Structures are given as structure tokens and as C-alpha cells.
Amino acid sequence: MLSPRVAGQAAQQRPGEFYTIATLGSHSALQILKGARDEGFRTLAIANDDTANLYRSFAFVDEVIQIPKYEDFPQIMRDLEQRKLIIVPHGSFVAYLSLDEHKKMRTPYFGNKAVLDWEASRELQRQWLQRAGLKLPRQFKTGAEIDRPVIVKFYGAQGGKGYLFLKDAHDFEEKAALLARRNYILQEYIIGVPLYIHYFYSPLTGKLEIMSMDRRYETNVDSIGRIPAVAQSVMDVSPSYVVVGNSPVSLRESMLAEAYRMGEEVVRVSREICPPKGLFGAFCLETIITPEAEFYLMEISARIVAGTNLFIDGSPYSYLNYDEPMSTGRRIAREIKNALLSNSLELVLDDSGLN
Ligand code: AMP
Ligand code: AMP
Numbered sequence: 001m002l003s004p005r006v007a008g009q010a011a012q013q014r015p016g017e018f019y020t021i022a023t024l025g026s027h028s029a030l031q032i033l034k035g036a037r038d039e040g041f042r043t044l045a046i047a048n049d050d051t052a053n054l055y056r057s058f059a060f061v062d063e064v065i066q067i068p069k070y071e072d073f074p075q076i077m078r079d080l081e082q083r084k085l086i087i088v089p090h091g092s093f094v095a096y097l098s099l100d101e102h103k104k105m106r107t108p109y110f111g112n113k114a115v116l117d118w119e120a121s122r123e124l125q126r127q128w129l130q131r132a133g134l135k136l137p138r139q140f141k142t143g144a145e146i147d148r149p150v151i152v153k154f155y156g157a158q159g160g161k162g163y164l165f166l167k168d169a170h171d172f173e174e175k176a177a178l179l180a181r182r183n184y185i186l187q188e189y190i191i192g193v194p195l196y197i198h199y200f201y202s203p204l205t206g207k208l209e210i211m212s213m214d215r216r217y218e219t220n221v222d223s224i225g226r227i228p229a230v231a232q233s234v235m236d237v238s239p240s241y242v243v244v245g246n247s248p249v250s251l252r253e254s255m256l257a258e259a260y261r262m263g264e265e266v267v268r269v270s271r272e273i274c275p276p277k278g279l280f281g282a283f284c285l286e287t288i289i290t291p292e293a294e295f296y297l298m299e300i301s302a303r304i305v306a307g308t309n310l311f312i313d314g315s316p317y318s319y320l321n322y323d324e325p326m327s328t329g330r331r332i333a334r335e336i337k338n339a340l341l342s343n344s345l346e347l348v349l350d351d352s353g354l355n
Contacts, residue, residue, distance in 0.1 A: 020085040025055045026092040035330030039337045070096040109350040114274040115302045132265035134297045137188040143172035149189040160241030192290040196307045199263040203280040203347045211328045212315035214246040214307030246307040282328050
């Protein structure tokens with residue numbers, strides 16, 4: 001395989017002529033590939049039978065490889081390894097590939113795969129965020145311990161699908177049959193405003209940026225408030241948390257410093273748990289903010305999240321750092337380009353791709 005250092009030297013002037021940026025056609029692929037094209041790279045979408053025509057319809061997509069379904073992606077890995085390309089992962093890589101398949105990819109990969117283990121395990125993720133000094137919702141080991149409303153999160157659930165709201169221990173008993181023989185965690189239900197903060201950490205400059213923020217629109221939890229409480233009580237309606245879209249948010253400026261600090265702490269601890277590189281590139285802290293203006297951490301996503309799709313043309317925050325539209329997808333391509341130009345591509349790629 002190509003040595004990124006050698007390729008970096010060759011590509012010093014016009015990196016895009018030498019490298020293709022590739023990703024799975026889903027989630028935030030349009031943003032990633034548009035950003036790659038804006039930074040001068042060639043672009044490749046790996047699409048399935050349903051999505052190939054869509055990706056072909058965009059002028060900034062140079063090439064589409066069509067596979068029957070995304071789960072077939074490992075079968076084309078060998079071919080991709082022969083090419084000068086860099087994979088930029090997003091949520092669909094996590095959704096459609098196993099952890100093992102993900103790690104076995106030998107193609108140059110933007111990001112640090114060592115972080116995947118810490119992200120995939122709810123226990124390790126909790127340790128990581130706790131070590132960073134962030135506030136986490138309480139967790140209960142058994143139903144009998146529940147002393148406040150909880151959310152039941154099943155393992156492997158995607159995008160909040162199947163989560164349950166339980167108001168107390170009695171509610172838990174009633175749902176026992178539903179919960180039997182399944183793996184889940186019982187987490188304190190935090191009432192507040194959900195805020196997803198999108199960050200970018202540059203291993204080249206050592207600087208953290210807040211790129212943008214969103215809140216999700218989830219069905220039906222975000223529409224229950226439209227039904228009068230009296231009617232709800234006779235309807236026996238329970239909340240569900242299936243994400244259907246995202247809306248932009250700008251944070252009260254006095255809370256911005258805390259949002260930035262949380263990002264810094266998460267990056268700092270990531271270097272201790274996944275040395276030496278830790279977490280770099282795009283990531284997202286999924287928070288709920290209480291009336292006391294405290295951020296509770298629900299989760300961390302260690303890569304670009306789909307909420308950044310709101311900001312393909314840049315966000316109010318990215319505008320403060322750049323005088324041009326800077327999406328998270330474009331910021332990733334810019335980092336790869338800067339790495340090529342400074343002959344330090346290895347700093348932005350997973351180490352397992354570097355041989
Ligand atoms: P997809 O390829 O759209 O099925 O999405 C892959 C993963 O990303 C799933 O876990 C989705 O729940 C998540 N996802 C997709 N779109 C969004 C979105 N707009 N906001 C938050 N999560 C999303
Ligand atoms: P997650 O899978 O952690 O991204 O959660 C999906 C959705 O479930 C979030 O967007 C929230 O609406 C909701 N949620 C998750 N954890 C909590 C919590 N501890 N308290 C209240 N709502 C939560």
C-alpha cells in the first residue's frame with residue numbers, strides 16, 4: 001500500500017489530484033464530499049442500489065461505486081486498498097459495519113479507530129466522560145433501585161429507537177416482560193433542553209473549534225406537548241425517541257465557555273485512554289441542559305454527526321473562525337489537505353492504515 005508520507009511529498013502542491021476522499025453514500029456523505037471537492041480532492045461515494053442515482057446526480061461526486069447494500073462494503077475493501085484514497089467515516093459506518101469490520105479496514109482512514117472501543121461500550125464511554133469531569137445522568141443497576149423517572153436504553157439501539165420512558169419502580173415491574181432477556185441500561189431521565197454540540201479538534205494545530213450545534217427532532221417525544229395533558233392521561237401515550245431531523249440552535253453566549261471546556265476535557269482524557277493520538281477530527285457531545293444551566297452528558301459520538309448537515313454552508317460559529325462557508329465535512333477535507341501540504345498525513349490518519 002501507498003506510504004502516506006511519500007504520497008504526501010508527491011502531492012504537496014495539488015493534493016486533490018493525487019487523493020480521492022471516499023465515504024458511504026448516506027448520513028452526511030453529501031456534506032463530506034462537497035467539502036472534499038471544495039478543498040480540491042477527487043470524490044467517491046460508495047452507494048447502494050437505492051441511493052446510487054441520487055449520488056450520481058450531484059456534480060461534486062466524481063465517482064459512484066454501487067454495491068447492493070451497505071453491509072457488503074467489506075467485499076470491496078481490497079479494491080479500495082489499491083487506490084490513493086482516504087475514507088472519511090460517519091454514522092453509517094457504525095450502523096452498518098461491525099466493530100471488527102470497521103477495525104479491519106486497511107484503507108487510510110481519517111480518525112483514530114482505537115477510540116471506537118471506548119465509544120461502543122457504554123461502560124467505557126461512561127468512564128471516559130467521568131474522567132473528563134463531566135456530569136452524567138445517574139445509572140441504576142436494578143429496577144428496585146429506581147427512585148425517579150428513567151430512560152431505558154437498549155444495547156445496539158440506533159438513533160434512540162426502542163428507548164422506553166419509565167416513571168418509577170412500579171412502572172419497571174409492569175414492563176418486566178418487555179425487558180426480559182435484553183441488555184439495557186437504566187438511566188436517570190434528565191428534563192431539560194437537548195443540545196448536540198459539534199466540535200473539531202485539529203491534531204495539526206492542537207486547536208479545538210466549536211463548529212455548530214443542533215437539537216434533534218424526535219418522534220413522538222417532541223410532539224407529545226401538542227396534546228393537552230388531560231387527553232394524554234386517557235390516551236396512554238408513551239414517548240419514543242426516533243430521530244427524524246435536526247434544527248439549528250445557537251447557545252446562550254455565557255454558556256459557550258462551558259461547552260468549549262467540556263470539549264477540551266474530552267480530548268485531553270482521550271489521549272490518556274487511547275495514546276498517543278486520542279480523539280481528533282470531528283466529534284459531538286450530546287447533552288441535556290437543565291434549568292440550573294448544567295450540562296448533562298448523554299453520549300459522545302467520535303466522528304461527524306448528521307446534525308452538521310444543517311450547516312453545509314457554514315454555521316454562525318464556523319463563520320467566526322472562517323471567512324468562507326466551512327461545514328464540518330469541509331473542515332475535515334481542509335485538515336487532510338493541510339496535513340498533505342505539511343507532509344504530516346500520518347497525524348490525521350488511523351495508525352493501522354499506515355503500513
Ligand atoms: P442512516 O444511514 O441514515 O440510516 O443513519 C446511520 C445512523 O446515523 C443511524 O444510527 C441514525 O440513527 C443516525 N442518524 C441518521 N441521520 C440522523 C440525523 N439527522 N440526526 C441524528 N442521527 C442521525
Ligand atoms: P442517545 O441514544 O443517547 O443519543 O439518545 C437518544 C435520545 O433519547 C436523545 O436525543 C434524548 O431525547 C433521549 N435521551 C437520552 N438519554 C436521556 C436522558 N438521560 N434523559 C432524557 N432524555 C434522554
